[in-house]
Amino acid sequence: MLWRRARILAAAALDAACMPARDGLVIVDDEAADAYALPGLPGRVVVSTGMLHTLDETEHGILLAHERAHLTAHHYAFVALAQLGASANPLLRPLATAVTYTIER
Template identity: 55%
Template sequence: RRTKRPDQVGARTPLPRTQPLLNGLTADERRALFAHERAHLAARHHRHLLTVHLAACANPLLRPLRSAVVYTAERWADEDAARAVGDRRVVARAVGKAALLSSGAPAPTLAAVAAGGPVPRRVAALLAPAPAGRHWPPVFTAVGAAVWGAAAGAAVSAMSSANSAVTLFLHLHPA
């Protein structure tokens, strides 16, 4: 059994995988990274992600929704971090560097830069002008009817899937 030295008692040390990440970022980029993570916690994105994950498990037709919600939650946290830090470019650098450092790549490669995945899209969005504040479209417009209809359809589909799962469980449980 190993005991801690007196100078280690109560000391918080980062996990081994996070230390290289934190060392690879400047102070401003670390501030942006922490603001991004605080935004996830404040908005309780974990709840949204769990809900959409369970809905996608219950109804495979909702799987594309899962990736859209994951990307949107990341962009939401990016924008909140940009407002907190006050510099969109710092957040863009932090997102890009964190992706490279966490993937284990020693340096940016052409393949990583050319990839069309979520990180390059997020960085490009952060380097563009800040989006204007938007609200849900009115219901009585073509766009509003489509958006609200899709949202209602997804909710009904998720509830129907949950109802089917519970009914199946109740029928199979006595057996």
């Protein structure tokens, strides 16, 4: 699990570094409403055009602040550590689920 997670984070960092972005924001032409933070150095916030059409200007700012907070606080690391603990000890699975839920809130 550790090696798989490390490979995934390394691939995400490489993807983020290769994405042309303005202010760390990547807009993807997709009608599905989607937005996520892609960890890396530098990290990127990826937002679909469908999401942008769904939200008004105020909500755009809130969405960007939310996704940038994930990058700034390194939430992906907390989730990875919780999942690593849960894979080592199955009794920690509820904790890993709670960490993922709490970070998104």
